[in-house]
Amino acid sequence: MFESAELGHSISKRTYSREVPKLREALLDSQYDLFQDGRFPVMVLIAGVDGAGKGETVNLLNEWMDPRHIRVAAFGEPSDEERERPPMWRYWRELPPKGKIGILFGHWYTDPILDRVYRKSKQPQLILSIEEIVRFEKMLTDEGALLLKFWLHLSKEKQKKRLKALEKDPKTRWRVTETDRRHFKLYDRFRKVSELALRQTSSASAPWIVVEGEDARYRNLTVGRALLAAMRERLDQKPAKPAADRIPPIPRPIDNRHVLGALDLTLKLDRKKYTELFALYQGRLNLLSRNPGFRRRSAILVFEGNDAAGKGGAIRRIAAALDARHYRIIPVAAPTEEERAQPYLWRFWRHVPQLGRFALFDRSWYGRVLVERVEGLASEFDWARAYPEINDFEQQLADNGAIVMKFWLAISKDEQYRRFKERQQTAFKRFKITPEDWRNRKKWEAYEQAVCDMVDRTSTAVAPWTLVEANDQLYARIKVLKTICERLESSLKR
Amino acid sequence: MFESAELGHSISKRTYSREVPKLREALLDSQYDLFQDGRFPVMVLIAGVDGAGKGETVNLLNEWMDPRHIRVAAFGEPSDEERERPPMWRYWRELPPKGKIGILFGHWYTDPILDRVYRKSKQPQLILSIEEIVRFEKMLTDEGALLLKFWLHLSKEKQKKRLKALEKDPKTRWRVTETDRRHFKLYDRFRKVSELALRQTSSASAPWIVVEGEDARYRNLTVGRALLAAMRERLDQKPAKPAADRIPPIPRPIDNRHVLGALDLTLKLDRKKYTELFALYQGRLNLLSRNPGFRRRSAILVFEGNDAAGKGGAIRRIAAALDARHYRIIPVAAPTEEERAQPYLWRFWRHVPQLGRFALFDRSWYGRVLVERVEGLASEFDWARAYPEINDFEQQLADNGAIVMKFWLAISKDEQYRRFKERQQTAFKRFKITPEDWRNRKKWEAYEQAVCDMVDRTSTAVAPWTLVEANDQLYARIKVLKTICERLESSLKR
Numbered sequence: 006m007f008e009s010a011e012l013g014h015s016i017s018k019r020t021y022s023r024e025v026p027k028l029r030e031a032l033l034d035s036q037y038d039l040f041q042d043g044r045f046p047v048m049v050l051i052a053g054v055d056g057a058g059k060g061e062t063v064n065l066l067n068e069w070m071d072p073r074h075i076r077v078a079a080f081g082e083p084s085d086e087e088r089e090r091p092p093m094w095r096y097w098r099e100l101p102p103k104g105k106i107g108i109l110f111g112h113w114y115t116d117p118i119l120d121r122v123y124r125k126s127k128q129p130q131l132i133l134s135i136e137e138i139v140r141f142e143k144m145l146t147d148e149g150a151l152l153l154k155f156w157l158h159l160s161k162e163k164q165k166k167r168l169k170a171l172e173k174d175p176k177t178r179w180r181v182t183e184t185d186r187r188h189f190k191l192y193d194r195f196r197k198v199s200e201l202a203l204r205q206t207s208s209a210s211a212p213w214i215v216v217e218g219e220d221a222r223y224r225n226l227t228v229g230r231a232l233l234a235a236m237r238e239r240l241d242q243k244p245a246k247p248a249a250d251r252i253p254p255i256p257r258p259i260d261n262r263h264v265l266g267a268l269d270l271t272l273k274l275d276r277k278k279y280t281e282l283f284a285l286y287q288g289r290l291n292l293l294s295r296n297p298g299f300r301r302r303s304a305i306l307v308f309e310g311n312d313a314a315g316k317g318g319a320i321r322r323i324a325a326a327l328d329a330r331h332y333r334i335i336p337v338a339a340p341t342e343e344e345r346a347q348p349y350l351w352r353f354w355r356h357v358p359q360l361g362r363f364a365l366f367d368r369s370w371y372g373r374v375l376v377e378r379v380e381g382l383a384s385e386f387d388w389a390r391a392y393p394e395i396n397d398f399e400q401q402l403a404d405n406g407a408i409v410m411k412f413w414l415a416i417s418k419d420e421q422y423r424r425f426k427e428r429q430q431t432a433f434k435r436f437k438i439t440p441e442d443w444r445n446r447k448k449w450e451a452y453e454q455a456v457c458d459m460v461d462r463t464s465t466a467v468a469p470w471t472l473v474e475a476n477d478q479l480y481a482r483i484k485v486l487k488t489i490c491e492r493l494e495s496s497l498k499r
Numbered sequence: 500m501f502e503s504a505e506l507g508h509s510i511s512k513r514t515y516s517r518e519v520p521k522l523r524e525a526l527l528d529s530q531y532d533l534f535q536d537g538r539f540p541v542m543v544l545i546a547g548v549d550g551a552g553k554g555e556t557v558n559l560l561n562e563w564m565d566p567r568h569i570r571v572a573a574f575g576e577p578s579d580e581e582r583e584r585p586p587m588w589r590y591w592r593e594l595p596p597k598g599k600i601g602i603l604f605g606h607w608y609t610d611p612i613l614d615r616v617y618r619k620s621k622q623p624q625l626i627l628s629i630e631e632i633v634r635f636e637k638m639l640t641d642e643g644a645l646l647l648k649f650w651l652h653l654s655k656e657k658q659k660k661r662l663k664a665l666e667k668d669p670k671t672r673w674r675v676t677e678t679d680r681r682h683f684k685l686y687d688r689f690r691k692v693s694e695l696a697l698r699q700t701s702s703a704s705a706p707w708i709v710v711e712g713e714d715a716r717y718r719n720l721t722v723g724r725a726l727l728a729a730m731r732e733r734l735d736q737k738p739a740k741p742a743a744d745r746i747p748p749i750p751r752p753i754d755n756r757h758v759l760g761a762l763d764l765t766l767k768l769d770r771k772k773y774t775e776l777f778a779l780y781q782g783r784l785n786l787l788s789r790n791p792g793f794r795r796r797s798a799i800l801v802f803e804g805n806d807a808a809g810k811g812g813a814i815r816r817i818a819a820a821l822d823a824r825h826y827r828i829i830p831v832a833a834p835t836e837e838e839r840a841q842p843y844l845w846r847f848w849r850h851v852p853q854l855g856r857f858a859l860f861d862r863s864w865y866g867r868v869l870v871e872r873v874e875g876l877a878s879e880f881d882w883a884r885a886y887p888e889i890n891d892f893e894q895q896l897a898d899n900g901a902i903v904m905k906f907w908l909a910i911s912k913d914e915q916y917r918r919f920k921e922r923q924q925t926a927f928k929r930f931k932i933t934p935e936d937w938r939n940r941k942k943w944e945a946y947e948q949a950v951c952d953m954v955d956r957t958s959t960a961v962a963p964w965t966l967v968e969a970n971d972q973l974y975a976r977i978k979v980l981k982t983i984c985e986r987l988e989s990s991l992k993r
Contacts, residue, residue, distance in 0.1 A: 209883035
């Protein structure tokens with residue numbers, strides 16, 4: 006894969022001086038078009054061999070283009086905050102929004118490759134990391150990102166020469182670090198591991214572009230022109246029709262029995278029993294949240310349900326049992342402008358709690374396969390791929406220690422009507438009912454179907470759904486509290 | 500994921516009798532439309548819990564439809580032939596062609612799941628197998644296959660009941676095997692491992708459909724209707740436009756230097772030296788082919804090159820050093836009708852040699868990214884995804900012990916002209932030159948570019964390309980022979 010980047014490519018000074026001004030102008034134009042167009046983000050990943058000019062290339066791109074619309078993200082050692090989240094969290098934070106260019110320097114390839122080179126990890130771990138990258142990049146490109154991955158390469162001989170030259174010159178000696186020298190000794194291993202990583206992650210939509218790094222003029226012009234060509238091609242295309250056609254339809258249960266219909270919505274609890282159980286479970290929950298084992302775990306609770314099913318009430322009852330410093334309620338409404346400029350999971354990654362904390366999501370990432378699906382806000386291509394993407398997201402949370410619990414609060418259509426009417430008639434509850442609620446109600450069956458598909462496809466061992474019979478609020482709240490206590494107990498025991 | 504399939508679904512005898520005739524008629528209609536249409540194959544994978552009716556479902560589908568257009572593949576223990584090839588080989592053999600339905604019973608999920616349940620494999624191995632499946636299924640659906648994966652499920656309680664019922668009745672007792680009883684003891688493990696496999700392999704284009712297996716009428720009707728709906732939807736769609744738009748352009752070297760241009764085509768060998776070296780390497784190669792270590796390896800040699808570059812001559816020289824029982828030359832021309840009805844790699848999987856053998860491919864799977872790309876026979880979507888698919892294919896070959904070597908025989912444009920003319924003038928060589936050769940020649944630059952991209956993207960540590968300066972045939976033949984000997988030597992040493 007490196008053959009073409011060991012040919013001794015070079016560009017004369019004269020050609021370079023002639024070409025650069027034209028290139029810069031075209032790049033700036035494209036950058037503004039990208040910003041105006043606002044349809045997709047551009048992600049430029051700069052990776053490769055030490056001494057092949059990675060840092061210089063990043064600086065150069067910044068210099069050539071308008072830095073206001075470029076965001077350079079350099080990743081070194083993870084911060085405390087980052088260490089408490091899944092490994093991909095730090096990259097999600099730095100994704101450029103639509104209309105902008107993000108330059109990623111030190112990125113999701115660095116650790117998997119170096120860990121393997123230094124034998125901190127074994128081959129299967131490397132391959133698992135690579136597969137995680139493949140899924141992540143597929144999500145990015147499915148979301149529309151233009152992802153360009155440059156690998157700056159030097160042959161072993163050239164790297165040696167380059168390090169020597171830098172060391173000899175007092176002005177550049179500081180740039181050769183101990184790490185560079187150590188890496189050079191491992192050149193062959195590094196090459197082997199990188200080659201595997203490049204090979205396994207070169208997809209049609211996000212291929213690697215290997216560039217010989219020795220001659221700075223050649224390198225700069227190559228990277229700049231490749232970036233320009235890719236941006237230009239995409240900008241000049243008409244918006245792509247989503248490839249929805251190869252998604253087989255989801256079958257409906259032919260006997261009309263489904264998980265929601267199977268719920269016994271007459272279940273109820275009398276006030277006395279409720280008060281007793283409520284005190285019991287709140288106490289248990291509070292103790293559990295202060296369990297020393299919980300310091301290396303976190304709890305991510307997702308609340309979804311029919312309108313007026315009592316999500317807010319249930320959430321408040323849980324919060325009441327917790328120390329205010331240890332939880333956060335995240336109400337999820339329509340995405341903000343900033344959030345719309347990112348992959349749909351981005352706004353939830355933002356709120357991934359650190360270890361030792363509770364995050365209570367009042368609605369969640371499931372909006373993609375519920376309201377967005379039913380209302381036609383997401384295409385079939387987009388919502389159908391959300392199931393595996395969400396499972397992947399929750400798996401990452403769980404791998405990092407999160408205990409993920411998801412609740413669907415179900416009420417009957419009649420009970421919803423009763424509550425809507427009551428809300429309209431009670432002054433202090435009136436704000437809770439909107440014309441949209443009445444509109445959603447008309448699509449009751451479509452929502453029911455979406456909920457069943459969601460449960461079928463995302464209720465997993467790592468992040469199970471609990472369906473809660475919520476016609477009786479007291480019953481529902483106790484079932485939620487009890488489920489949380491039991492899951493925390495069994496998770497902390499292990 | 501199994502919640503919906505534990506609700507006790509059932510269908511009354513009356514409804515069933517009423518619905519089945521309609522369903523059968525519609526299935527038969529679709530089957531003929533599929534055959535007429537001939538655009539895609541349908542693959543129905545039947546998996547799940549023992550006793551949930553997998554075998555019955557397969558039989559039923561065969562009974563309901565026209566068996567001439569259905570192909571049932573049941574996979575038990577691999578045969579000797581299969582054991583000598585990569586694990587996926589047996590599945591490739593049994594893929595249904597376009598226009599037909601293939602029912603896969605005992606399939607690529609069976610071994611990874613059971614190996615893990617029986618603790619013959621560890622978790623990382625399971626996940627790696629799953630990732631291999633994900634790639635394989637993605638290739639199938641990218642190639643246009645309609646892939647339906649049914650998981651027939653029984654809750655633990657129901658499975659117990661069902662096994663008991665079968666055992667009690669003397670007529671059905673034989674159907675409960677020792678394996679079934681052993682599996683039941685491992686129900687919880689089996690459920691956990693399956694859940695992971697299902698979760699990780701449910702993609703938008705190939706999702707799992709989980710069906711409760713207890714009530715035969717419900718199960719049959721559900722599978723039949725889901726199959727019908729998916730076939731109908733696809734048949735009624737207009738041919739899909741490929742989603743080529745998200746593929747970034749491949750940059751060209753800005754200094755016009757490339758791997759082909761870097762070859763020194765003046766390299767030559769005099770006849771005397773050639774004769775001497777030829778005898779030397781042929782002897783070495785013969786010895787290597789009889790090396791005891793080679794019995795657990797195989798050699799897969801790929802020859803590509805410009806028209807008239809001398810592929811055939813080089814191949815014959817290698818063959819001459821080998822025992823006729825130990826090699827096969829596979830000349831690759833335009834695909835046959837049977838081959839066109841399959842994914843493009845299918846016709847090469849057919850020829851994967853058993854261990855201890857040589858396969859010499861005179862042209863190969865690289866046609867996809869060479870002639871098919873240049874002549875516009877494959878869309879960008881198709882040829883761009885071929886690079887990772889080919890790398891994956893060659894990785895599977897290598898994992899199975901194959902030593903994969905690829906040769907590009909390069910001649911200059913002038914030399915090609917000279918040889919074309921010579922062929923036209925020599926009676927016994929005239930069959931070797933066709934109008935197509937002259938047409939290809941006009942696209943010299945486009946081919947050159949395709950070759951460079953191919954080398955950049957598929958020359959890997961497991962399957963490297965060797966570029967051979969072939970203006971002098973003697974030099975070329977020796978370089979090929981020498982490369983083969985050296986690679987075999989270093990591979991057999993390890």
